[in-house]
Amino acid sequence: MVTGAASGIGLALTARLARAGVKVLMADIQGDALRHRAGELAARGADVRAETVDLTDADAVQALAETAYGTFGDIDVVCNNAGVVGPVGMPLWEVPPARMREVFEVNHWAHVHVARAFVPRLLAGGRPAHLVHTASMSAFAVGSGSAAYAASKHADLAVARSLRADLAGTPVRVSVLCPGRVDTPLVRGLAAPRDATGDTTVTAGLVAETVWDALGSDRFYLFTNADAATRLRDQFDDVRRHLTSPVHPTQETLWNASGQTPPTAPRPNPPTSGG
Ligand SMILES: NC(=O)c1ccc[n+]([C@@H]2O[C@H](COP(=O)([O-])OP(=O)(O)OC[C@H]3O[C@@H](n4cnc5c(N)ncnc54)[C@H](O)[C@@H]3O)[C@@H](O)[C@H]2O)c1
Numbered sequence: 001m002v003t004g005a006a007s008g009i010g011l012a013l014t015a016r017l018a019r020a021g022v023k024v025l026m027a028d029i030q031g032d033a034l035r036h037r038a039g040e041l042a043a044r045g046a047d048v049r050a051e052t053v054d055l056t057d058a059d060a061v062q063a064l065a066e067t068a069y070g071t072f073g074d075i076d077v078v079c080n081n082a083g084v085v086g087p088v089g090m091p092l093w094e095v096p097p098a099r100m101r102e103v104f105e106v107n108h109w110a111h112v113h114v115a116r117a118f119v120p121r122l123l124a125g126g127r128p129a130h131l132v133h134t135a136s137m138s139a140f141a142v143g144s145g146s147a148a149y150a151a152s153k154h155a156d157l158a159v160a161r162s163l164r165a166d167l168a169g170t171p172v173r174v175s176v177l178c179p180g181r182v183d184t185p186l187v188r189g190l191a192a193p194r195d196a197t198g199d200t201t202v203t204a205g206l207v208a209e210t211v212w213d214a215l216g217s218d219r220f221y222l223f224t225n226a227d228a229a230t231r232l233r234d235q236f237d238d239v240r241r242h243l244t245s246p247v248h249p250t251q252e253t254l255w256n257a258s259g260q261t262p263p264t265a266p267r268p269n270p271p272t273s274g275g
Pocket of ligand 1: 003004005006007008009010027028029030053054055056081082083084085106110134135136137178179180181182183184185186187
């Protein structure tokens with residue numbers, strides 16, 4: 001089952017799965033485009049079924065799960081992929097809250113609805129299965145003018161990480177796909193948010209191939225762009241730079257263990273500029 005299957009990464013995922021002979025339920029809100037794409041794939045021999053659904057509607061997602069199981073009997077792979085980019089290029093204080101909520105409705109809530117509808121069924125199946133969340137490098141790297149998108153992708157990463165922890169020891173695996181810029185309609189015509197997207201662009205086909213290779217494995221983080229390592233290192237170096245604490249943790253632990261009150265630690269000097 002692939003969401004956001006009418007376009008971009010979801011369409012490429014569908015095509016990759018279908019090429020391997022996998023039956024695919026394609027779900028998307030754009031009914032005409034979805035039927036058109038499903039028709040093209042079917043004409044090339046793919047066994048696909050198209051379901052038009054607004055994934056922000058929790059009841060509709062439950063109905064989608066019922067249709068999926070009613071159609072195929074069992075599901076092996078769920079690609080929780082649909083997404084929107086929302087307002088970019090605006091600082092947070094200029095983004096209308098309603099527009100930020102719209103982004104969260106899809107990138108966070110729709111992914112939660114899909115996980116809530118499908119994971120209990122995957123577990124009940126008792127067989128190996130794989131849930132793939134499409135987050136983004138924006139789940140780690142944040143540049144200016146990308147508040148709504150980046151915050152929603154941080155939320156999706158947290159959801160995927162909590163699912164990974166909740167599903168540990170079960171036959172259901174979880175991965176989180178974190179592409180940098182991918183050449184799809186989502187980003188065509190958009191100026192790359194400054195500091196946010198790195199400078200590599202990959203094809204949706206390459207992203208789909210990365211997911212295909214990971215299916216059935218324990219690979220949680222799936223990165224696709226060559227600059228991912230540099231961008232992640234920059235993020236975590238930034239975090240590490242702020243790790244200084246007034247009392248070293250081991251020192252604190254020693255004092256606690258001895259039952260004595262630690263001496264008052266000198267407070268660091270406040271920064272003179274910046275933060
Ligand atoms: N293109 C990139 O550079 C890039 C980079 C990192 C992550 N991503 C993520 O990849 C995923 C797919 O994006 P894409 O680039 O293929 O974009 P896309 O616009 O080509 O495809 C997204 C699809 O999601 C569907 N969709 C949106 N809202 C929906 C809803 N409420 N219900 C059902 N379907 C809905 C759209 O109709 C569309 O077909 C998204 O989660 C996106 O955030 C994209």
